[in-house]
Amino acid sequence: MSTTTRGVAPLHDLDRRGFASDNYAGAHPEVLEALAVANGGHEIAYGEDHYTARLQEVVAGHFGEGATAWPVFNGTGANVLALQALLPRWGAVVCAETAHINTDENAAPERVAGLKLLTVPTPDGKLTPELVDRQAWGWGDEHRAQPLVVSITQSTELGTLYTVDEIRSLTEHAHSRGMRVHLDGARIANAAASLGDSLAAFTTDAGVDLVSLGGTKNGALAAEAVVVVNPDITADEHGLVFLRKLNMQLASKMRFVSAQLLALYDGDLWLRSASHANEMAQRLAAGVNALDGVTVTQAVQANAVFAVLDRGVADRLREAFRFYDWNPATGEVRWMCSWDTTASDVDAFVRELTRLLRA
Secondary structure, eight states, rough: OOBBBTTTOSSSSTTTSSSSSSSSSSHHHHHHHHHHTTTSOOOTTOSSSSSHHHHHHHHHHHHOOTTEEESSHHHHHHHHHHHHOOOOOTTTEEEEEOHHHHHTTTTTHHHHHOEEEEEOOSSSSSSOOOHHTTTOTTOOOOOOOOOEEEEEESSTTSSSSOOOOHHHHHHHHHHHHEEEEEEEETTTHHHHHHOOOOOOTTTTTOOOOOEEOOOOGOHHHHHHHHEEOOOTHHHHHTTHHHHHHTTOOOOOOTHHHHHHHHHHHHHHHHHHHHHHHHHHHHHHHHHHHHHHTOOEEEEOOOSEEEEEOOOHHHHHHTTTTTTTEEEEETTTTEEOOOOTHHHHHHHHHHHHHHHHHHH
């Protein structure tokens, strides 16, 4: 497809979609509209604008009175800032071995934040109090980085979900040991949509201290935030106002980051988009589950489908639909659905996979 808008022609096929990542999807039209509205006139820079002020009200509405938002550019920046604010230089974070902060952030938490990750293998990407205790020890031992934070992801990197009770159990356990809890919410909207819970239900109300609030994977364009949900974590004492600048995550024209988050969260766009992505993943899982030669490896609870299939079939399928290997050693792949994935996309994918399996 080739269209021209005011003399600017697209450099890619506007009708082509794959299943590699929800980061591949463009910005939602309502987000782009919000950016256009925010673009007029002058506004005070570095967060003293009307959009960022309104974002504080919206975030408090979702996470509870006293919750504050610190807009940043990307998820890695949000995670680094959140963890850095929670830890001294000698601190360590207990996380799942599959956690994004461990596998896909190029050691930014360790190199930029200057902390230690203490990882635990899990079958489904989820931590439990018992798994936390495999690394939560050695307090006072000068030879060991001090485990002072537990970081979980909702939904997890394997597309699975923590229930409210599971998160509450984790936070109570962590707090009893003097540890804080960070929640990486890059796909927090998908989790809320699947659980049917409010954002506060499995964060603030469940005892989480700090949240990385996702936007980009759900239709925004370089827009995330750190949300402080525990009022005991003050910006001055924990250095958020300084760390955001130090980490190169302070937007001068912050209104454009905040406007996107408002487009998502000041209303139900966040929920509509995530619900649709989840529904497409369910449709995809149902389609491939019926095929001999495909084994779905994880419960499909959000917008991801993990499956094992023949490597040759996977490579040929990739010629029509881009997606990533998850574990090359086992032949496990990951298929992601997005806010703009259509039923026709899913059905075409299943038809092509069916054809290849029968070839």
